[in-house]
Structure formats: C-alpha cells, structure tokens
Amino acid sequence: MSPEGATSWPTLSLAERRVLGVMVEKAKTTPDVYPMSVNALLTGANQKSNRDPVMNLSEENVEDTLASLQPRGYVTRIQGGRVERWRHNLYDVWNVNKVELAILAELLLRGPQTEGELRQRASRMESIDDLDSLRAALKPLAQRKLVLFLGAEGRRGTLITHGFHAPTELQTLHSQPRGEEPIHVPTATAWATAEQVAKLEQDIAALRTQVHQLQEALDRGLEEMRRLKESLGG
Secondary structure: OOOOOOOOOOOOOHHHHHHHHHHHHHHHHOHHHOOEEHHHHHHHHHOOOOOOOOOOOOHHHHHHHHHHHHHHOOEEEEOOOOOOEEEEOHHHHHOOOHHHHHHHHHHHHHOOEOHHHHHHHHOOOOOOOOHHHHHHHHHHHHHOOOEEEEOOOOOOOOEEEEOOOOHHHHHHHHHOOOOOOOOOOOOHHHHHHHHHHHHHHHHHHHHHHHHHHHHHHHHHHHHHHHHHHHHOOO
C-alpha cells in the first residue's frame, strides 16, 4: 500500500470500489449484519439507492472481487460460522479515522461529488456538522492523495473524488466540463455486466418463444377436444 504522503494509490476496479464502499457503509449503518456474507454484499452492491452507477453484479463477480482484495490486505475472511463472512481492514490500510473513512466510502459508492453533496451523504455514516467540518476532514485526505479535487479547491461546484481511479479515468474526469454529471468510464466489470444483461435478454426472448409455442399447442389441443366432443354428440 502507498505510505502516508504518497503521490498516488493503487487503482481499484469499479467492483472493488463498490464492495469496499458497501462494507464500510453497512458496518456503520447496520452493524448487526457486519461482517458480511457474500449474499449480503451482493445485495448491497446492487441496491438502487445511494449508488452511482447502479450495478448488476453476480455472486461470482463479488467472490472474484473479494479474492482480488484479500491478498492485498483490504479484506479478511471470517471463518468458523455456518456462513462465510468478510470484513474490511481499511482503517489500517489507509490509516484514517471514522469520519475520513465515511467520506471515502461515500466517494467509492457514488463517485465525484460537490462538498455539499458529500457532507450530506457521508453524514449517513458519521456526523459532519457543517462544511467547515467537512473541509477539515478533507484537508489531510487531500494531502495524502486519498481524495482529489477536480477543479479549484473551495470553489462552489468543484467536484471531489477518491484517489483510486486509473490514470486514464482520472484524465477523463479532469477534462469534463464543470456542471455536468460525472462520466463513468466503463471497466472490465462494467462490460461483463452488460454482456450478462444481453444474455439475460436473449434467454427471456427464448422463454417467451417457448411459452408462445406451448400456448399455440394448448389451443390446438383444446380445439381438437371440442371437435371430438361435437362428433360424439356431446
């Protein structure tokens, strides 16, 4: 991991950001379900509220993501119960406090945000009284490159993001005109999800064809029964 004062941090894939963000969020907001099972992580990763972009990960995607994060020290598997569970190690990995981790988790879950958006949303996890409190928490994170400003720091509307983007993705974010919705650069995971959706749509179309064929066969059978009944004088 990058030491304190590092100029950059290891890139996290979209799925890795989502899984880590969910772990932090659930540990803070619903501690009774933490550490988390793969199924709980899947539900949290794909939920439609407080997420951008909305994702459609599979159980295999989540398991592969955990397998990628574990050797790097981001997560630990908890064994011994009936269901395998996972917890994050981000306090130690990133050397941050509770408020700082809440800010980072919110950025991992939703991507670039303004100061006002970030304060309101991160306050779901840890209390951040006002913008001055947020700025005080952002300062050491920015110094360590854990967060980045996509514009002039302190200017109204400047977006803030986390420091785990790929260089090409970060370049795209920097070049985006201010005031527009953040661009979400597709990753390998995003493309895999799109392929899964396309396959699902094909499967649904095939099932509809089968249902239509079965309905036609049923109608023919009913018609033959009606004719047979009539021929027997029924």
